[in-house]
Amino acid sequence: MNNKKKRVLFIGSFKTKGKEGNVGGQMFACNSLINSDLKNKVDWILVDTTATTNLKRSVFNKLSKSILRLIKVFYYLIFCRVDVILAFCSSGNSFLEKGYVLKISKFLGKRTIIAPRSGHLIDGIITNQGFKKKVLSIFESCDTIICQGSFWKSFFLNELGQPENKLKIVHNWIDAKNYNKTNKIKTPINILFLGWVDKNKGVWDIFNAVNILKRSDYKLNIAGNGEEFQKLSKAILENSVQDRIEMLDWVYGNHKINLLNDADIFILPSYREGLPNSLLEAMASKCAVIASNVGAIPDIINHNINGKLINPGDVNGLVNAIEDYLDNHELIKKHSESALQTIQKKNSISIVEIKFSSILKL
Template sequence: MIYLVATAVKHGRGGISTALVGLCASTDLQKAGLTLIESHRGNQSKLKAYYEAVTQIHKQVQESDIVWLHCARWLSMLRKYLLARHARKQGATIVFHFHSAVTDDYLRSPWRRWLLKQMVQLADGICVLTPWWRQRFIDELKLPEHKLHVVPNTLDEEFLQATPKLLSIDNGPIKMLCMTRLVAGKNVAAVLHALAILPTRYHLSIAGEGPELQNLQQLAIDLGIKERINFLGWVDYDKKINVLQQHHLFILPSQFDAFGMGFIEAMAIGLPVIALTQGPTPDVVPHQQAGYLCEDVSTAELLRAIDFCTTHYTSLTTAAREHARQQFAVAPTVQSLLNFFSTLPQR
């Protein structure tokens, strides 16, 4: 049996709850006995969810089962570590799967790195999102290579089967989409500054909520581009495809993302992606093949990226879809994961 321990799938706003949708729907994982243990769900008490998860582990987990725990920030890591200790007492094989961008901050901090090292010592295997993350764990935690496995976020069949609707940008408006939580570091304001210089046929939709929303709305007024921006609010998972299909380009020059689920969702629908060439992003978005990776968030650099993606739109949209299908489909990712699980020591 494989017990997946994580926040409730499809019930959160982005993050792990979205990233696990494709994996949880995998028939191969279901045949291997995949069972979900929810460590958190929406507004439910975290303490109550924790005790329910502990109870489920003690009732169901047996010797040689795999307990696969998905970690976000520190409190999430702490909960998963404590749940892993309960699972270890049951004789389970422990696998931690790291999802959060702030993990890199922990790796850079001596005392947090020490704590992280104590945590991973409990694990029989470690899953990370891209080769960049794999190398960071090897370099900073001195882990043996065989203990680490790359498991990229995957796309469910709805995304892989969806088709682009905007096949041309020769006439009419060019519609760009920024879909993210509106917080510092996502650099959405930089996109507005670039939009202010672009011809009026360029329009921007901003999908998301967060503390920066009012600042962005005021900036749109100050720059005189309010009429060219559409604030969509938060877009639920089941409405994402429809929103993506109404746009030509996906732009999110975020300072740092652990992976960038929005990037692969956009590419699957045929939207070239504009992002920053930082951290793991080059593992996800191939530069000048499925989009454009900027060196910085200067207006000049963003304008260069937008011009490139507009000029090469037809070839980029085709390449983006193909890249998403080849690299982020569920079946090959799951098969590789199951092969990794088979190499782990049984207790």
């Protein structure tokens, strides 16, 4: 082992896919980072925290897995050389578990870096004062707080009073060269949703929009799974809209790439987000995108320039945005070209390597 390399204890999600077959944004981010050219400068020490499912788990299941992870972390801290602790985290108890590890690591004299990646974290801070105090305590022990965009940086700066020099913006990233598509528009127009099938992702807004859009010039695919999957599948049959909307379950690998490449329009009417990888993948695949004006999404979507922004819960706004594209195929081409250019400029893995090299002080 090269002792000149910086040794980074990385707490995150390192499975190649989840139990349901999905590849989440955090999973992709962690794996792409450790497999990037940073591996020539870093010895990664990995602690995997991938959840077995996004559905509810028993307290015993969560607690037992948490204890095993903590034992592993403290073994590394005590018996191995560790220069930096990097933690990718979501919200709730997951955030607190990793946050307290960072507090202890800081006490032991380690550099600590936290990368919050869930829009639910902001909700928790706003609605729960007790949780907010815990977040503040954790942030005080962090040398660097990675922000997914300017919205996150502004929130941590103004709502939590964090010093600006601790806040570093690193937009989510993908390897854009894995996506390749011509701008040939299909007939009917292919519309795609890709992600967890739950209320937060706006899947019922999609269903209601399809009920309004009684047109034959489009077909919508929902690729994913989650707590609303069965209810939504039943509603599609009961309302006789299966000719316009199809449920596909999780897709990954070449199947996902092909589905993105076949799509003309990508929709993500979420109620809260960080900066979703599925949106970046759709932009890299030259889709015209429609997404909610939440989280860091406005950092990459410039309304009516490289996509369309709608307010969360605005079904009529979603319908109007879809119709704008259905009625104007040249607009699809224009926005999709601009979307790809945005990804190449702001969200490539090479840009992220440079930013993490600086953050990790390599």
